[in-house]
Amino acid sequence: MDIIDTITKENTTTKEVVMASEMLAEISDDDDFLEEDPQRIELVISSLESVVRAGEASINVTDPVVRTINNLMNLDRDILEDGMIEGGRAVAALERQITNFQTSDGNFSTVLDNVGVTAVKIDARSVGSSLAYANILPENETLSIDGALQEGNTRLFSDGDAIPLNRTATSISVPSSVLDLLGGAGVELTAVPVTFIIYGNDVLFRPSMPTEVEESKEEEDNSTVTERIASQIISAIIRTENTSIVNLPPGSPVITTFLSNLVKIILCEKS
Known part of the structure; x- marks a missing residue:
């Protein structure tokens, strides 16, 4: 596998980065191998880290990076732990690639078996009480903690009050007041880059080992909020160039909910 050499050489072309990312998605699809x-x-x-470091914003790189993460989440947890594989590095690579993508003008949304990603430019003026991302269970469906995410059931809500909480497996809500903070920092409120990521299992998350993104961000930076209950992980990323969210507005926490078979768990991320 010469992907690292290909991507780290000088004058790497976009075509080479796209080909490398597709190769990784194909290789990672073979669990047994x-x-x-x-x-x-x-x-x-x-190799995934090398692809992401190339800084390409193309959807043709972002999509296979997400597919690679989805494939890696199918791996046996024990093999990762026994081999001391730092799965958090893969998660950090995904977050960096989404940040790369957000420098472009487009939007991106996909929901695979193990991971769902929505990266959009939001007009903050159109958001109701909060901007929310949720995995909604169909009527009368029993929750499976390790169940696959389903296309169409993972949705973005321009008003968090519209989420049917009794059928919501996992959700995260960012209050509109947080988006307003960016306006005060000079960010154009008609196109605020917001990313939501939901992980169907925690195979790539080792509790004792934070991701590179978590290690590198400033202690008081709330631009990324990640919550985890059992095997479910959901995160919201609001990151613009030279701008960090340091203090959340009083009384306006980021709220995450997780539905277990027994109880609805609600967590608030305060300043």
């Missing part, structure tokens, strides 16, 4: 030798998993993650 990767699990035969944990070093192959390590090499896939290292």
Whole structure:
């Protein structure tokens, strides 16, 4: 696998980065091949980091990066742990690639079996009480903690009050007042870059090992909020160039909800 050499050489072309990202998505789709030798998993993650460092904003890079993450989340948790594979590096690579994509003009949304990503430019003036992202269960469906995310059931809400909480497996709501903060910092409120990511399992998350993004961001920076209950993880990322959210407005927390078989759990991220 010469992806790292290809991407790190000088004058790397967009075509080469696209081809490398597609190759990673294809290789990572073979669970048995990767699990035969944990070093192959390590090499896939290292190659993924190299692809992301190229800084390409193209959807043709972003989509295969998301597919690679989806594939890696199918791996056996024990193999990752026994091989000391730092799955958090893959998660950090995904977040960096979405940040790359947000420098372009388009929107991106996909929901796969293990991961759902929505990266959009939001007109903050059209948001109701909050901007929310939620995984909604169909009528009369029983919750499965490790169940696959389903296309069409994971949706963006321009008003968090519209979420049917009794059928919501996982959600995160960002109050409109947080978006207003960006306006005060000079960010154009008609196109605020917001990203929501939902992970169907925690295979790539090791509690004792924070992701690179978590390690590198400033202690008081609330531009990324991630919550985890059992195997479910959901995050919201609001990040613009040279702008960080340091203090959330009083009384306006970011709210996450997780539905278990027994109880609805509501968490508030305060300043």
